[in-house]
Amino acid sequence: MTAPKVWVTGASGFVGEALVLRLLLGRKYAPVAAVRGASRLLGLCPVARFEMGASSAGQLAGVQIVVHAAARVHVMRETADDALAEFRRVNVDGTLQLARSAAQVGVKRFVFISSIKVNGESTPVGHPFTAHDVPAPQDPYGISKHEAEQALHLLGSETGMEIVIIRPPLVYGPGVKANFLSLLKWLDKGLVLPLGAIGNQRSMVAIGNLVDFIETCLEHPAAAGQTFLVSDGDDLSTPRLLRRLASALGKKARLLPVPSKLLLICAAAAGKRAVAQRVCESLQVDISKNREMLGWVPPIDVDTAMRRTAGHFLDTQKS
Incomplete structure (x- = not known):
């Protein structure tokens, strides 16, 4: 056949x-x-x-x-x-x-x-x-x-x-690129990320x-x-995603508990509001x-x- x-x-x-x-x-x-x-x-x-x-x-x-x-x-x-x-x-x-x-x-x-x-x-x-x-x-x-x-x-x-x-x-x-690749690079370098207080859920x-x-x-x-x-x-919250991804890299995620509202304000001032919304908001x-x-x-x-x-x-x- x-x-x-x-x-x-x-x-x-x-x-x-x-x-x-x-x-x-x-x-x-x-x-x-x-x-x-x-x-x-x-x-x-x-x-x-x-x-x-x-x-x-x-x-x-x-x-x-x-x-x-x-x-x-x-x-x-x-x-x-x-x-x-x-x-x-x-x-x-x-x-x-x-x-x-x-x-x-x-x-x-x-x-x-x-x-x-x-x-x-x-x-x-x-x-x-x-x-x-x-x-x-x-x-x-x-x-x-x-x-x-x-x-x-x-x-x-x-x-x-x-x-x-x-x-x-x-x-x-x-082989993933774009924002997910950026996360991998940041976690691998051990950078401190202000994303520890986000209570969202992402699919x-x-x-x-x-x-x-x-x-x-x-x-x-x-x-x-x-x-x-x-x-x-x-579904994963942003902090849970980062911790599990860091663990897969053999690293520990270094997360600061910055409130989501403050992140959005700062991101908007830097012209990155759309990126911050994807990080902070839920999409299930x-x-x-x-x-x-x-x-x-x-x-x-x-x-x-x-x-x-x-x-x-x-x-x-x-x-």
Whole structure:
């Protein structure tokens, strides 16, 4: 029996590359890495040139499933004059162009990697986002992802192509970059961090758990037409996150108990209010739908995921 061909966009990125490697190891699927430029996957699996907004119908012949992980991602220092228009050009128009090409050649299922930002930016402690909540995106990135979801569902209803939406929160794991990498560097250096008094709760998802969930959604009959939130199922306060991550590094977190309100005031004065909000506020997601509908539970616990992340970081620092 021929393995179903899975076309993965953004396969040179953090999530896309991890998914392709996962599918290669499992040997149940035949992944094709769709990338804009060079890829470390060359020689491991077929690699296709992919440009958002261009027709891909000719490349998708024989593909049963598309996983669309490529996107214009949330940026801290926006340079575009019209950020929303630029996000829409890539994340809405580009996504819809790809989905139309997929439907045209008979792709059965289109899995869209969206973002928890479609739900909103924060939650009260103990009141997590659910997949059934009314979307409330607040920034151009979240708005563009929501509009792409809506366009995909409409296309699916018109063509019969099955649409699956996955909204992850912060994704971490070996090779993580951005703010999570900064935390690793600060903890490894033993810096004193003024984050010991934050009483929030944050949901995150280890890259291993995310790609396991994506694989579950590739063909599960109950996933068709659904939207899912995904996490490790173990929410952490910022101080608890830092202590567990420091332990994985073989260090001790040095935390000062500075009140959150004072942190936000100081961050606002320094032009870093958005960063401070992510550190101080809560953002929890409810993954009970995943268990009930798909029988999925996160296979990797948080401490194991942190050890893998820290181990890769330390190995990279040494090399």
